[in-house]
Amino acid sequence: MKIEFVANSEEADKASALAVLAFEKSPLADAAAALDRTAGGALSRAIASGRFVGGLGQTLELIAPFGVEASRILVTGAGKQETFDGRAAELAAAHAYQAVKSSGAEALLIRLPGVSPEIVARAALGVRLAAYRFDRYRTTEKPEKKPSVKRLLLAVDDTKAAKKAYKTLDGLGDAIIFARDLVSEPANILYPEEFARRVKKLTSLGLEVEILGEKEMKKLGMGALLGVGQGSVRESQLAVIQWKGAKDPDAPPLAFVGKGVCFDTGGISLKPADGMEEMITDMGGAAAVAGALYALAVRKAKANVVGILGLVENMPDANAQRPGDVVKTMSGQTVEVINTDAEGRLVLADAIWYCQDRFKPRIIVDLATLTGAIIVSLGKDLAGLFSNNDDLADNLLKASKSTDEPLWRMPLPEQYEKAIESNVADMKNIGSRWGGSITAALFIQRFVNKLPWAHLDIAPTAWKPASTIPTIPNGATGFGVRLLDRLVADHYED
Ligand code: BES
Ligand code: MN
Ligand code: ZN
Numbered sequence: 352m353k354i355e356f357v358a359n360s361e362e363a364d365k366a367s368a369l370a371v372l373a374f375e376k377s378p379l380a381d382a383a384a385a386l387d388r389t390a391g392g393a394l395s396r397a398i399a400s401g402r403f404v405g406g407l408g409q410t411l412e413l414i415a416p417f418g419v420e421a422s423r424i425l426v427t428g429a430g431k432q433e434t435f436d437g438r439a440a441e442l443a444a445a446h447a448y449q450a451v452k453s454s455g456a457e458a459l460l461i462r463l464p465g466v467s468p469e470i471v472a473r474a475a476l477g478v479r480l481a482a483y484r485f486d487r488y489r490t491t492e493k494p495e496k497k498p499s500v501k502r503l504l505l506a507v508d509d510t511k512a513a514k515k516a517y518k519t520l521d522g523l524g525d526a527i528i529f530a531r532d533l534v535s536e537p538a539n540i541l542y543p544e545e546f547a548r549r550v551k552k553l554t555s556l557g558l559e560v561e562i563l564g565e566k567e568m569k570k571l572g573m574g575a576l577l578g579v580g581q582g583s584v585r586e587s588q589l590a591v592i593q594w595k596g597a598k599d600p601d602a603p604p605l606a607f608v609g610k611g612v613c614f615d616t617g618g619i620s621l622k623p624a625d626g627m628e629e630m631i632t633d634m635g636g637a638a639a640v641a642g643a644l645y646a647l648a649v650r651k652a653k654a655n656v657v658g659i660l661g662l663v664e665n666m667p668d669a670n671a672q673r674p675g676d677v678v679k680t681m682s683g684q685t686v687e688v689i690n691t692d693a694e695g696r697l698v699l700a701d702a703i704w705y706c707q708d709r710f711k712p713r714i715i716v717d718l719a720t721l722t723g724a725i726i727v728s729l730g731k732d733l734a735g736l737f738s739n740n741d742d743l744a745d746n747l748l749k750a751s752k753s754t755d756e757p758l759w760r761m762p763l764p765e766q767y768e769k770a771i772e773s774n775v776a777d778m779k780n781i782g783s784r785w786g787g788s789i790t791a792a793l794f795i796q797r798f799v800n801k802l803p804w805a806h807l808d809i810a811p812t813a814w815k816p817a818s819t820i821p822t823i824p825n826g827a828t829g830f831g832v833r834l835l836d837r838l839v840a841d842h843y844e845d
Contacts, residue, residue, distance in 0.1 A: 582671025611637030639831025724787030
């Protein structure tokens with residue numbers, strides 16, 4: 352999507368769709384009223400003849416309107432004028448794009464007179480996210496099946512200020528799209544080493560990236576992570592990404608740890624065939640962490656942050672880990688692997704321990720597409736938040752509210768610890784069927800060494816096959832990138 356900021360004049364190009372905002376109760380105020388006069392009252396007649404009231408998400412399309420050069424006018428509901436903010440602008444602009452993306456119009460011009468540069472920038476980001484499409488592997492798609500809108504023109508009062516405000520948000524957009532691409536990539540392309548290579552490229556943004564291979568991890572004693580990857584011909588990797596933006600580059604960092612299972616067959620505890628292809632997204636936590644570090648680097652966040660990605664492939668094989676195997680984690684604790692499909696927690700156990708051991712972080716937040724059980728608990732719209740610390744949990748909930756990446760706090764009840772007690776090792780890797788996301792979180796907590804920690808089970812939200820949010824096309828969401836970026840911005844910068 353090509354994004355341009357133009358002066359608020361009659362610059363609508365002939366092929367373009369022209370969108371104007373309309374607010375609830377007075378849908379024909381301001382921009383829309385002027386256009387209505389040009390169009391000989393067509394807008395007011397259209398509004399009077401239908402149910403359009405300017406609600407956020409509503410659109411009303413007039414095709415080939417008389418007296419207007421544009422091919423179509425799109426009156427775009429923006430909700431109540433008093434509550435119109437960056438979020439509303441993002442959603443309204445994204446709805447406008449969705450309404451005309453396949454209309455045949457090549458450009459969408461949105462008139463935003465009297466709107467502040469910051470809010471204009473949010474509208475631009477909304478369209479950019481809405482227009483995301485993973486079409487790298489489509490070679491025969493007919494042009495008429497592809498979205499026609501390729502340019503976004505924002506007609507604003509102050510083009511220079513809008514451009515400037517958009518610059519940082521464009522970086523955030525890049526970061527979210529970086530994460531979405533990683534999640535969308537199939538597992539034959541994106542295996543641990545390839546993931547590591549893509550992360551390594553982020554050094555161009557000023558990030559420090561190190562990659563550990565199996566040999567190094569073996570030396571460190573990461574038996575749990577390595578056990579998961581041992582059935583795969585692809586080598587397991589641990590990526591360490593550092594952003595040093597604080598005044599003191601040696602100050603203890605914030606740490607984000609991501610589950611990066613590039614494909615999860617379940618291993619010897621093989622998953623059923625139906626829907627298994629969705630397990631290309633089982634590295635959504637690692638993608639979110641990589642995306643968040645991307646975002647922090649482009650906006651030069653004044654904080655030290657480290658991201659650790661545990662990258663493996665979980666395969667059945669003659670050399671694969673078996674149910675009943677006992678593995679030794681880097682922490683020294685042993686685990687009886689009852690079910691090889693409960694692999695994410697094994698990867699996180701070692702990644703989290705390594706992170707604490709090396710970096711002594713202030714806080715740790717891990718992100719993982721960890722359990723189907725959290726989807727049963729919370730449905731597909733909310734990710735689960737588990738934490739041993741109320742301040743950290745509250746900060747995450749606040750960041751969640753302001754970024755529209757919904758979290759719901761879940762409990763860590765002591766009495767469920769017995770569900771993961773083992774007869775042969777220090778613990779086993781699954782509990783019973785009940786409370787599966789909770790016992791998974793309790794398992795991870797055993798590898799957290801007395802510091803504020805939060806675990807986000809993003810299995811519900813990393814991938815949306817049928818999205819109803821205009822800024823999230825079906826597929827990879829990039830969930831977590833914005834949330835973590837905001838968490839740092841609002842609570843942990845110098
Ligand atoms: N990657 C899955 C969890 C998952 C399920 C993510 C659906 C996204 C959508 C995880 O590794 C897994 O297989 N979990 C098992 C745990 C069970 C064996 C205790 C599950 O949820 O069934
Ligand atoms: Mn699994
Ligand atoms: Zn998994």
